[in-house]
Amino acid sequence: MAFLRLSSPHTRGPNKTSRVMLWVILCTLPGLLMQTVFFGWGNLINTALCVAIAIATEAAILKLRQRPVAFFIKDNTAAVTGLLLGLALPPLAPWWVCAVAVVVAIILAKQLYGGLGSNPFNPAMVGYALVLISFPVAMTTTWSSPTGYGSATPGFIETLQIIFGNAPVIDGYTMATPLDVYKHDIGAALSSEVLQHPAFGDFVARGWEWVNLAFLAGGIVLVVRRIISWHIPVSMLAALSVMSLAFGWDPDRYTPLSVHLLSGATMLGAFFIATDPVSAATSHKGKLVYGAGIGVLLYIIRAWGNYPDAVAFAVLLMNFAVPFIDYYTQPRTYGHKRSRRIKTSDS
C-alpha cells in the first residue's frame, strides 16, 4: 500500500496563470472592438500579427533555451505581450515596426532575463519604447484618422497592403492624435480654437473616448474578478488627475484633464500595462506608490516632455523604482509593531 507523500496543503484553488492571462485577453476585446470601429482594421491586423510573432518568437527562444515549449506557451503570457503591443502601436504602423517591437519585447526584455517572472521591465513597453525612439516617423505618422469625420477609411485589404508596404499611406487616412494636436496647437491658439480640430469631435476626443471607455470597462471587470487589484489603476489615474488639476488647470495653456483621461493609451496603460504583476510593485502600499509614480511621470512627460503620450516611458521608469518601492512598503506583519525592513548588514 503506497500512498502519495506530499506536503500540505493538499487542495488548491482553481486559479491558473493561463486563466489569469485569458481573462486579461478577454477584457481587452471591447477596447479592440472600439479601435476597429473608430480607426479601421489596422489595430486588429497588427494585434493578430503581434500575437503570432510573439508566440513564434517565444517558442523559438524556449527551444533554444531547451525549455518545454508547449508548457510555457500555454501560460498565454507571450500572447498577452503581443496583444498589448498590437493594441498600443499605431493602427497603420508598418509590419516591421510591429515585428521589431515584439521580438525585442520577447527576446530582449523577457527571455534574456530568464523568461516569465524574471523580467524587471514590462516587455511590451520595452518593445514599444524601442520602436518609438528608433522609428519616430513610422510611429507618429501612422495613426488612423477616426471614422465619421468625412475622410476616407481604408478597407481591410487596403489596410493589409498599407501595413505590409504594398500600398501608399494616403494623407487622409492618418491624423495626429488628440494629445499631439492639443499639445502643439495650444501654444498659438485658445482652447476653443484648438478644439475645432477634427480629432476632438463632439465629446472629448473622437473615437479615442470610446476606446478608452471600453478599456476602462474591461479593466473594471478584471478588478471585480480580482484578476488585478484596484491599487495601481486607481492611484495612477488619481495621480494623473491631481497633476492635471494642479498644473494644467488652464485649458488655454495645457491639455485638459478630460483629454488626458480619455485619449491616448491612458486606460489601456492603467488597467492592462501598469498592472503587469511581474514588473510592478508587490504590496498594496507599494502598488499605490508605483501607480502614482506612473501617473505623475505620465503627466510630466505629456505636459513638458517631447512626446505627446508617455505610458511606455512612465511605466519603464517606475519599473526601475520597483525594488526600491518594495523595500520601503513592506506590510506590517500580524503581531508586529511596525513593518520591518531588511537591514543593510544583510544585503
Added chain:
Amino acid sequence: MRKLWDFPGGIHPEENKHQSTGNGIQVPPLPEKLYVPLQQHIGAAAQVNVEPGDRVLKGQLLAAPEGRLSVAVHAPTSGTIDAITPHAVPHPSGMTDWCVVIRPDGTDSWAERQPVDDYHELDAPALLRLIRNAGIAGMGGAGFPTEIKLHPPVDDKVRTLILNGAECEPYITADDMLMRTRAREVVGGLEIMAYILEPEECIIGIEDNKPEAIAALRAAVEGTRIEVVVIPTKYPSGGEKQLIQILTGLEVPYQGIPADIGVMCQNVGTAAAVYRAIRHGEPLISRITTLTGEGLEQQTNVESLIGTPIGFLLDQYGFDPARTERLILGGPMMGFTLDNPDVPVIKTTNCVIAGSPREFPAPPPAQPCIRCSMCADSCPMELLPQQLFWFSQSQEFGKAEQHNLFDCIECGACSYVCPSSIPLVQYYRYSKGEIRKQREEQAKSDRARERFEARQARLERDQAEKEAKRKARAEAAAQAQAEKRAQAADTPNTGRQSASAAVQAALARKNASATESKPETAVSHAPAAPSLDELETNLTKAKAKLNTMQGLLKDAEAQGADTEKLARAVTKNQQRVDAAQQALDDASKANPTAETVAESPTDTADEVPLETLRTNLEKARNKLDTMQSMLDEARQQGADNIEKLERAVSKNKQRVAVAEAALSERELNNASAPEANSKQESVPAVEMAELEDALTKAQAKLDNMQAMLDEATANGNDNVDKLTRAVAKNHDRVARAQAALDDARNPSSTSA
C-alpha cells in the same frame, strides 16, 4: 451583538463537511491491539510505569508526566500489556516512537474513578493537578499540555477566555459533531476553566456553517455568562491568532502568547475532556475523529480509543486502498500524509482523509512566479509570500527571516490561491529548517571559537609565567654560581662542584628512574615523622573530598538529578576516609620502629611513599585521560553534561589534592634532606627530578582544569564558579610546588 473584526486575507475552499456529518458519532469495535504512544503532546514523553504482562484496567495510568511540560497517558481499555516497543506514530517523517501495546480483554472494565461532583469545592491548583493527571493536552492540533496553558504567567491576567469551535478546515467535522451532541460537556468544561482563570468574559467562537452546533451550544449556555459568537466562514478563522483577532480585534504580539494581551484560547474538544476528567474522573483515553474521503464507503465520525490503529478504524467503514491515493492525517490544508496506516490515533488526531485522486488530484507542475501577489492578498498574517518564495528559492535565508518567515503559520492559503501552482508552504518549511540548522551550527562554531580564544589566551599567559619563572631561576642560579665561585676561590672543593654538576644533569633527566636512585636516596629520607604528616594530610584531604561529595549529593538530590552515581562516589569517599584513618593509625603505631629503621641506609618505610607517589602520578595521568574523553564527549553533546562535568570536577579535585599531598611530602623531604644528609651529593639531584616531575603533572592538571573551565564558561554551565575556584586553588598549588622546588634547589646548591 458583539462587534466582530475581520482578519486580512483568508480563502474559501470547498468545505466538503457534509459527507461525514450524516452518521452521528459511531463507536467502532475494539481492535486486536492498541498502540498508545508515550508522547502525544508537546514536551517530554511520559515515564512509563507498567511492564509487559501487567494487566491494566480502563483509565489506569500507563505513564506518568515527566517534568513540567508533560502529561500522563492512560490505558484506553482493560487488557494486558503486550509490549513496550517502538512503533510507527503519527508524524510527518513517518518515524517510530515508544508505544505501550495493549491487548484488550474485551471487558472494557474501568479502573476506579474519582468523580468530583462539585468542582467549586476544589481550588484552582487542585483542579489543575487533576487536569494534568488526566492526561489532557490541547486537542485542536498542537497538543500543548492544557494544565500549563491554564497556568499563564502571573503578570498575564486572562480577561477573555475563548473556546475555539471554528473548525475552519475543510472535511473536518469532529468538533462540529462534538458540539452538536455534547454541547453540555463543552460548556461544562469551559465553566471549569473559567473557575480556574476567573476571566471577565467567556466566548465560544463558531463558524456560521454549523447551524446545528450553534443551536446546541446556545441551548447549553442558557443561564450562564458564556456567549456563543457566530463568525463568518473563512479559512483560517480557526487559527488561534485569527480567532482572537476576529473576536477581540487584538493581535497576539510577535513572539508572545495570547495571555500577554489578556486572552486565552482553548479547543472545544479540550473543554469537553476537562469536563469528563473532573466531573466523571475519566482521563483522556478517547476522542472524536472524522473519517472521511472517497476512499471510504461510509464517511463518519467515530469515538476512537487513543492507540487504535488508523488502518483498523478505516477498515470498519469500507476502506478501499485502491481508490485511495493520499491518506491525510488532519485536514486538507494543514494535515500531513501517511504512508503507513498502522499509526495509532492520538490525542490530537481529529481527522483522517482517505482521499481519492478525484478529490485530491496530483499537483500540476509549478510555473514561474509572476508576482501576482494573490498569495499576499490571501495571507492571514500579512506576510509577502511571493518574496519569501523568492528568498527561499535563492537560499537567501537572512532576507527570508527579515521578511518574518517565522511568523508564517503554514495555513496553506498562499499555496491554495497560487495561479502558478507553486508549493509555497513547502518552500517555507524548507527555509525554516535550513535556518534552524544554520543557527545550531552558528551556536556550535561560536562555542568552538570562544573555547579556542580562551585556550589561546591561557597558553599566552602560561608562556609569560614560565618565562618569568625561568628568568627568576636563571638569576638565582647565576647568583648561586657567583657565590660558589667566590667560595671556590677561598676553599677549592671539587666535591661540591661535581655535586652541582650532578644536580644539573638530574634536572635534565626528568624521567630518571626513582628505583635506581632509591638506594642512594634512602639514606637521605627523613624518618617516619614526614610519613605520619603525609598520612594526616591524606586524611584531611579525604575528609574534605567526602564533604564536597556530600554537598554535591545534596545539591543533586535537591534538583532531582541522577543521584545514584553521586551516592556511590560518596560511599567510595567514605571508604577512602576510613582507609586513610586506618593508615594513619597504623603508621602512628609503627612510628617508634620506623624511627629506628630510619637510621639504617635502606629505609623501607620511606620507600613506600615514593612508590606511591609514582603510582599516584600514573593513576592521575589515566584519570586525566578519562576526563579528556569525557570532555570530548561533553563537547559533542553540547550543554547537557552538567552532571558529568560536576563529577569530573570533583574527581579532579581529589586528584589535585593527592598531588598536593605528594608535593607537600616532597617539600618536607626536601627541606629535611639537605640538612639531614648534606654530604650525600647526588641525592638532592634525584629529589629535584622527582619534584620537577610532580610539578609538571600538577601543571598539566591545572591546564586541564583551565580547559574545562573555559568550556564550561562557553557553555554557560552552572558550575563555572566551582571550576573557577578549583582553578585558582590549582594555581596556588602549582605555585607552591614551584616554590618548594625552588627552595629545594637553592639550599641544595648552596649547601652542596
